[in-house]
Amino acid sequence: MYLLYLFAWKLIALLPEKSAYKLADHVSDRIYKKNGKGIKRLRTNYGRVMPEYSAQKLEELTKQGMRSYLRYWFDTFRLSKWSKNRIISTTQVIKENLLRDPVQAKQGCIVALPHAGNWDHAAAYFCSTGITLTAVVEKLKPEAIFKKFLAYRESIGIEAISHKEKTIPILTQRLQAGKLIALVADRDMSRNGIEVDFFGKTSKMPAGPAILAIKTGAPLITAYVRYLPGGIEIIFDETIKPTNSGSEEEQIKLITQSMADNFAKRIKEYPVDWHMLQRIWIDEEH
Secondary structure, three states: OHHHHHHHHHHHHHOOHHHHHHHHHHHHHHHHHHOOHHHHHHHHHHHHHOOOOOHHHHHHHHHHHHHHHHHHHHHHHHHOOOOHHHHHHOEEEEOOHHHHHHHHOOOOEEEEEOOEOOHHHHHHHHHHOOOOEEEEEOOOOOHHHHHHHHHHHHHHOEEEEEOOOOHHHHHHHHHHOOOEEEEEOOOOOOOOOEEEEEOOEEEEEOOHHHHHHHHHOOOEEEEEEEEEOOEEEEEEEEOOOOOOOOOHHHHHHHHHHHHHHHHHHHHHHOHHHEOOOOOOEOOOOO
């Protein structure tokens, strides 16, 4: 499996661009037609996000959402070949000051984002413009694939920390040094997840972003990354700031709900680039 994965990574990186993305759409459409577990989950998640959609429109969204997801993987296989100029020129940012101002002021900044668009491209943009970042990554199996991804992200300029490490002390230290950290935060099915209202149903999201904002005073903002025909657009939004009223537990819940509300707003606007192929609402079956 690992050798096949490596072969695909190398092959797709070598293909002419038009051929590579034509292949991506072909592979995506075949996966969609097979209607496996991931496609069924994607369709169900879209159905909760866009309940007003007809069955036909929901099917088209699912098909295009899968194409967007495959575009992410094909981008990943090719991004290390891109020049800094290409990474920068193919990125548009809305409200970029929400990130740059606190980093330049040495306050540090926490960016929370959902599984949308290509967050590696977004990270490469900031690394290419002088702001490196720290991110928590899931430890994949087998170990060889995890190491390949680790090397890839480090080549972009990302300091990648395994989610199995004690991340809060490390991230606190980075923020106190005025650094940027990025956390994918639209799903946490563990016992420690914070319950939030998400599209009218209960979901769980990680407490980490809110804890770090309270602990360090660094601003917590959200980012939604969506695809454009020739690149990506990053949309930043503020979350509510910690206050002195209420317990820390109450503050964590309020801030996490604010984060969830930002995610919901942007997912509703641009659902096709939200790649959630896993269970996210707690009332659903596994």
